[in-house]
Amino acid sequence: MNQFSQESLSGTPLGEPTASTGIAGAPLPGQVAPGRLSNLWRSLSHNKKVLVGTIIAAFFILVAILGPLLIHGDTAMVTEEILQPPSASHLLGTTDQGQDVFAQLIVGTRSSMFWGVLTGLLVTALSVVVGLVGGYTGGALDEILSLISNVFLILPALPLAIVMAAYFPVKGELTVAFVIIITSWSWQARILRAQTLSMRNRDFVAAARATGESPWRIIFFEILPNELPIIVAGFIGTVIYVILAAAGLEFLGLGDSSTVSWGTMFYWAQNRGALVAGAWWWFLPPGISIALLGIALALINFGIDEISNPRLQTRFKKNQREKKAVTPVRIPNQQTTS
Numbered sequence: 001m002n003q004f005s006q007e008s009l010s011g012t013p014l015g016e017p018t019a020s021t022g023i024a025g026a027p028l029p030g031q032v033a034p035g036r037l038s039n040l041w042r043s044l045s046h047n048k049k050v051l052v053g054t055i056i057a058a059f060f061i062l063v064a065i066l067g068p069l070l071i072h073g074d075t076a077m078v079t080e081e082i083l084q085p086p087s088a089s090h091l092l093g094t095t096d097q098g099q100d101v102f103a104q105l106i107v108g109t110r111s112s113m114f115w116g117v118l119t120g121l122l123v124t125a126l127s128v129v130v131g132l133v134g135g136y137t138g139g140a141l142d143e144i145l146s147l148i149s150n151v152f153l154i155l156p157a158l159p160l161a162i163v164m165a166a167y168f169p170v171k172g173e174l175t176v177a178f179v180i181i182i183t184s185w186s187w188q189a190r191i192l193r194a195q196t197l198s199m200r201n202r203d204f205v206a207a208a209r210a211t212g213e214s215p216w217r218i219i220f221f222e223i224l225p226n227e228l229p230i231i232v233a234g235f236i237g238t239v240i241y242v243i244l245a246a247a248g249l250e251f252l253g254l255g256d257s258s259t260v261s262w263g264t265m266f267y268w269a270q271n272r273g274a275l276v277a278g279a280w281w282w283f284l285p286p287g288i289s290i291a292l293l294g295i296a297l298a299l300i301n302f303g304i305d306e307i308s309n310p311r312l313q314t315r316f317k318k319n320q321r322e323k324k325a326v327t328p329v330r331i332p333n334q335q336t337t338s
Contacts, residue, residue, distance in 0.1 A: 047307060053299030060293050064113040067106035075103045075260055083279050093281035096272045104260050105285045111173065111261040112243055113293075119177040119246075120239035126181065127188035128231060132219050134189075135196025146193070152186035161245060165254040172256040176246050184241060188234040195230060199223050229308035236301045240294050247290060262286040 079098030086093045092101040134145035164179045165171075199205060200223070208222050224231075243262075249255055250263025257264055269275070269283040 047303040049299040049306070050303030053296040053301075053303065056292055056296035057300065060109060060113060060289070060296070063106060064110040068110050071103045071106055073103070075099060075107050076258075083277060086281050092285050093279070095268070095282055096274075096277070096279070101265075101282055101285060104265055105262075105289065108261045108265055108286065109289065111259065112246065112263070112290075115173050115177055115246060115261075116239050116243040119180055119242045120235055122177070122181050123185050123238050123242070124188065124231060124235040126185040127192060127234065128224070130185070131189040131192025132196050132223060132227075135193040136200050136215065136219050136223065138200075142193075145189075149186045149189050149193070152183065153190065155183070157183040158245060158248070161249060162252065162254065165249050171254065173246075173259065173261070176249050176255050177242075179249070180242050180245050184238065184245075188238065191230060191234070192227060195227050196223055199226060229304060233301050233304055236297050236304075240297050243290060243293065247286075262290055 076099060079094070081090070081094050081098045083096050084090055084094040084098075090100050090102065092105060094100055095104075130145050130149065134142040134149075161179045161183045164182065165175060168175045168179070196219075205218060205222055208218050213222070246255070246261075247263035247266060250257075250261060251266040251270065253267055255261070255263060255267075257267055263286075265286045266283060269279070272282075274280075274282040
């Protein structure tokens with residue numbers, strides 16, 4: 001998990017007042033600091049890592065939304081074209097039962113993307129509630145939530161998820177999502193709790209408390225916006241983990257093998273001996289898709305870190321100045337006439 005400093009995305013320290021914000025740089029109740037979103041968008045659009053990652057991720061999103069609409073027929077339909085290599089009629093070849101791998105990949109993209117993003121949102125929401133509520137309220141509630149978080153932190157997440165998924169009576173994406181939510185929320189909740197502990201005594205929180213704001217409003221309207229960089233980075237990292245974990249659980253046969261996803265494609269390719277048969281077109285496409293999507297989300301995460309972390313901003317600007325300083329200046333040759 002990338003560590004972020006206590007500064008806003010616009011580069012203004014959170015502890016300093018600005019012309020458009022209240023005490024200690026906090027936006028006035030019901031207001032958003034003007035220029036903050038525009039500065040954020042400008043920074044994101046000029047960051048090469050964010051740009052490349054967004055393009056790749058947008059491609060997968062478009063495939064997930066529009067791709068299955070272009071697939072006609074049943075992806076599970078058995079034909080006589082068994083283990084055909086990629087060709088004009090089958091762009092990614094066929095399985096040992098004559099099923100089109102390209103059609104399965106497109107349909108599987110929607111399933112894996114949908115459950116990955118949905119599960120990531122639920123994990124992040126649970127982490128935000130536990131971390132912010134416990135960090136702000138303190139006392140017995142914080143101790144109870146911290147104890148529960150610490151218990152889940154020391155438990156190995158993936159082995160626990162495998163055991164839970166194996167003993168669930170119902171197999172399917174919902175079961176896999178539930179297991180991942182239960183085993184994946186604690187680490188981000190711990191980080192958000194630490195951030196909230198450092199913010200609850202800041203001037204802008206004291207000012208909101210003095211004006212009679214309720215604890216829930218202070219938590220979700222005053223403290224939460226200042227922790228958005230951590231929350232966004234945590235969400236992106238969680239989506240990566242969820243997609244990998246779901247594919248791993250489905251590869252082990254702990255999901256619903258009758259559905260089509262990247263994980264079930266691995267499951268059937270392994271069970272049907274695709275590697276022994278040399279049918280590389282069966283298992284490589286889902287693997288490359290997972291790798292590309294993971295790289296895209298990681299690039300976005302690194303880019304957000306560079307934008308929101310002043311230390312990385314200073315280092316980047318210093319490197320840029322050094323490059324400009326050592327850039328050789330070409331002097332045109334002067335020809336003299338005798």
